[in-house]
Amino acid sequence: MAVSTVVSTFELLVKPLVQPAADILGAGRTIIQGYFLTISNLNSSNPVRLRVNFTAQSPNLNSQPLLAFFDVGGSNIPLIPGFSNATNQTYFISIPPRDTGLFLLQPNVTDRNVVAAADTEIRGFVTLSLANLFGSNSFDLLLTPQQRGTFLPQNFPADNVDFDQLAYALPTATGGSKVTLTQFQFPIFPIRQLSPEILDLDPGLAEIIRENPDRLTLNPPNLGNGVISETTDSLQQVLSTMVERISDLETQATNR
Structure with a gap:
């Protein structure tokens, strides 16, 4: 059991199945492929968030x-990343108890230039984690990752009747x-060791906690930078502040 798990690989495509230079039979068609995750x-x-x-x-x-959607009640709700850079995109979703949602990430085929260029090919991996990191709850989930795609007609958009699908x-x-x-x-204080997962959350602060388990100094406004200015004997106070700080960040990201 952990706060996060690696789910699967993914592949997003708007790409000819056969490169034009090698398509001597004229059989090449463009495929549009997205990633679907049923949870x-x-x-x-x-x-569960x-x-x-x-x-x-x-x-x-x-x-x-790219475009992302999430569907619980029967309609695809567009999503924007709560966090995004060149190599990572994070989306926040919520699923009611005993319910099932479908997450979709796909190339932005509403842009005809993306389809015409047929040059999208992105591969990577997917991880899933709890949005509320701290507490005493465990969540049992069922995950079904899929790739689904559509083959465009060879002369699309002039020929728009010969579509095929795969999943x-x-x-x-x-x-x-x-x-x-x-x-x-x-765990019960004082803490002698912290798990690698805690260190990943806030490496600067976590290092201070790990190296000074019995006596820490703390300046809340500069907590993330590890600036020390006020003496305290309570590790609980430091960790409580850490929880509040991360919870605030989660709330801000979810409300974007």
Whole structure:
């Protein structure tokens, strides 16, 4: 059990199946392919807030325009990333208890230039994590990643009647569909060690906590920079401030 899990690979395409220079039979067609992730929240009482993160290096996620949607109630709701740079895009979603949602990331085929250029080819991997990192809850989820695509007619858009589709399931990183994500719970103080996951959240602050478990100094406005100005013997105070800080960031990202 962990606060996050690697889900699968993904591949986004607007690309000829056969490169034009090698298409001696004239059989090449362009495929538009997106990534679909079905997520079921198996918990009977608690909704789950999740981060869905996409990582791609070569080409990166800024190489072509993309669209993301999430559907729980029967309509695709457009999403914008809560965090985005060239190699990572993170989306925030919420699933009610005992309900199932469908997440979709695809090339922006509403832009005809993207379709005409047929030069989108982005591959990477997907991770899923809890948006609310701290607490005492565990969430059982079922994950089904898929690639789905549409083959365009060879003379599209002049010929717009010969469409074909494909869909295939992707193997999950865990080898199964069910995963359990568990919120962080701080152990009894004083803390002698912190998990690597805590260090990843805020490396500067976490290093101070790890190296000074019995006596820390703290200046809340400069907490992230590790500036020390006020003496305190309470590690609980430092960690509580850390929780509040990360929760505020989560709220800001979700409300964008």
